[in-house]
Amino acid sequence: MSVLRFALPAIVRRPFGLLAAALLLLGAGAFAPPAEAAGAGTPEKPWRISLIVYRGCEEACQGFQDFLKSRNVNATVKIYDAKTDPASIPGFVKEIKSERPDLVVTWGSTTAVSVFGKYNAVDPEKNITDIPGVFMIVSTPIDSGLIPNTESSGRNITGTLYLVPESVQLEAASTYMSFKKVGVVYSPNEQNSVINVQRLEEESAKRGVTVIKAPLPLGADGAPDAAAIPALVKQVAGEGVDMLYQGADTFLNLHRKELTAAAVENHLPVFAAGEAPVRTGQALMGVVNQYYVVGQLTALKAEQVLEGASPASIPIEAPKHFSFLINLATAKELGDYPPMKLIRFAEFIR
Numbered sequence: 001m002s003v004l005r006f007a008l009p010a011i012v013r014r015p016f017g018l019l020a021a022a023l024l025l026l027g028a029g030a031f032a033p034p035a036e037a038a039g040a041g042t043p044e045k046p047w048r049i050s051l052i053v054y055r056g057c058e059e060a061c062q063g064f065q066d067f068l069k070s071r072n073v074n075a076t077v078k079i080y081d082a083k084t085d086p087a088s089i090p091g092f093v094k095e096i097k098s099e100r101p102d103l104v105v106t107w108g109s110t111t112a113v114s115v116f117g118k119y120n121a122v123d124p125e126k127n128i129t130d131i132p133g134v135f136m137i138v139s140t141p142i143d144s145g146l147i148p149n150t151e152s153s154g155r156n157i158t159g160t161l162y163l164v165p166e167s168v169q170l171e172a173a174s175t176y177m178s179f180k181k182v183g184v185v186y187s188p189n190e191q192n193s194v195i196n197v198q199r200l201e202e203e204s205a206k207r208g209v210t211v212i213k214a215p216l217p218l219g220a221d222g223a224p225d226a227a228a229i230p231a232l233v234k235q236v237a238g239e240g241v242d243m244l245y246q247g248a249d250t251f252l253n254l255h256r257k258e259l260t261a262a263a264v265e266n267h268l269p270v271f272a273a274g275e276a277p278v279r280t281g282q283a284l285m286g287v288v289n290q291y292y293v294v295g296q297l298t299a300l301k302a303e304q305v306l307e308g309a310s311p312a313s314i315p316i317e318a319p320k321h322f323s324f325l326i327n328l329a330t331a332k333e334l335g336d337y338p339p340m341k342l343i344r345f346a347e348f349i350r
Contacts, residue, residue, distance in 0.1 A: 047075040047306050048101035052092055052115060054082045054108035055254065060137050060162075061107060063295025064302070073303055075102075082111060084250065089114040093128060103302055104133045108250070109146075109192040112138050116157050118145035132305045135159035136298040137291065139192035139248035140199075141316065150316040158301050158311040161318035162294045163248055163273060164287050166196070166203040172287040172324060173243070173271045174207075176338055181210045183236030183244045183268070185259060187224045187251040188215040196247040196273070212236050216251070226255050230262040237266035246272040246283060256281040260330075269336050278325040279349055284336060289322045323347050 053061050057079055068075055078101070080092040093115055096104060106112040112135040117127035124130075136159060138146060147153045150161070173179070182204060186193045201211045214232040216224035229252075233244065244263045246252060252259055253276055260282035263270045272278055272286035297319055305311055324346045331337050338346060 045074075047073070047103065048099075049075050049077045049103045049105060049302065050080065050092075050096045050099070050101045051077050051105045052080045052082065052089065052096075052107065052111050054111050054250070055084050056081055059291035060295035060298070063292035064105065064136070064299045065295075066292075067296040067299035068303070071299075071303060073299075073306070075306070084254070086110050086114060090126065093126070096128060096131070100131065102132070103305060104128055104131050105298065105302060106133065106135045107137050109138045109140070109144055110190075110250075111135075112141070112146055112159070113144055116146065119148055119154060120145065122155070129156060131156070132311050133157040134298055134302045134305060134311070136294055137162050139163045140195045143195045144191055147316060152312050152315065154312055156311050158305065158314040159316050160294055160298045160301065161316060162289045162291070163196075164289060164318075164322050166199045167206075169271070169273060169287050170200075170203055170207060170209070173285065175342060176285055176326075177243070177269070177336065179209060179242035181212060181239070181241045182271075183212045183214065183233075183239070183241035184247065185214045185216065185229065185232045185236065185244070185252065186247060187249050189218055189222060189224065190249060190251065193247060193249040193252075196249070200245060200247065211245075212239050212241050224251050226251075226258060229255060229258045230265075233259065233262035233268070234266055237263075237268050241268065243269045243271050243284075246270055246274070246277050248273050253277070256283070264330060264333055267334060269330075269334055275323075275325060278327050282327065282330045282333075284327055284330045284334065285338075286325045287322060288325060289319050293319050325349060 065077055082088045089111060106115050115128055116133050117123055122129055133156060141147045184197055184200060186197050188194060197213060204211050214236050217228050219225050246259060253274060256277040260270050260277055264282050270283035272283040275286060275288040275290055277283035278286040301314055304314055326338050326346045327349045
């Protein structure tokens, strides 16, 4: 089965045009690493990399490590897992500062901002500033204050992008079905989720599409209430939305099965910004940069830093291609089958 891979050489700088234009470049892979293996600059003693993840070593973390192995990079990777608890991150920072590895890599928006700080409000006591850093799986690094622009961080970090722009997502979704009203359940305590919803509203307004928002209620501990997911999905379904959008939301990604199952129960197709809701949930479709590929690209930038490149000189980029995923089981259950124009390009999850 061939995979739909949209080519965007300047993905963050120009809007998505017609879908047909995006289909001109189809590749065998979303990211092609350099053909030559690393060698001359590799030290006799392994480079030491501290990798801070937020919810375990998932696909991007694995892609990062696999790439280094494939390039024969002489490095050891020590993984710190926050287990979705941001309160654990300052302890990791303190330990890393004392151990002084050669490179610090972070996964996720909360982790990156906590470790490196915002570019205009860095606190050397709380943030890592004098050890080079690389970030990945950050939804909106500019809006979250991590970097001023994608050309250069202006400091001792670089990184990768993974979220396909909302304008591209909506354009792609419209090739599958028409819609005038979109529902979105989200976590109001996650900055990246709030920003994602704001952008969804902005891009939807340009298309004459209405967004119905349903923020999850927060408990006494400040965390969203997962038990409220089915009721909120039913609520937006009752307002006549044509589909449900699942954006960049860590909490709802963890509860993707509950969210997408509730959507199917209410006969709502889910369009996802990430691959997990489609692959391991019941989301109908998604336009995504695959996490494993993002991890590989991040490792390439990490290798460049280890070889002596200044992080500030390395632009923050996304993979050059992304994929259109369609969950066939969900399509069958909803009776919403993909149009013929997508069948030869999409990756079908069975």
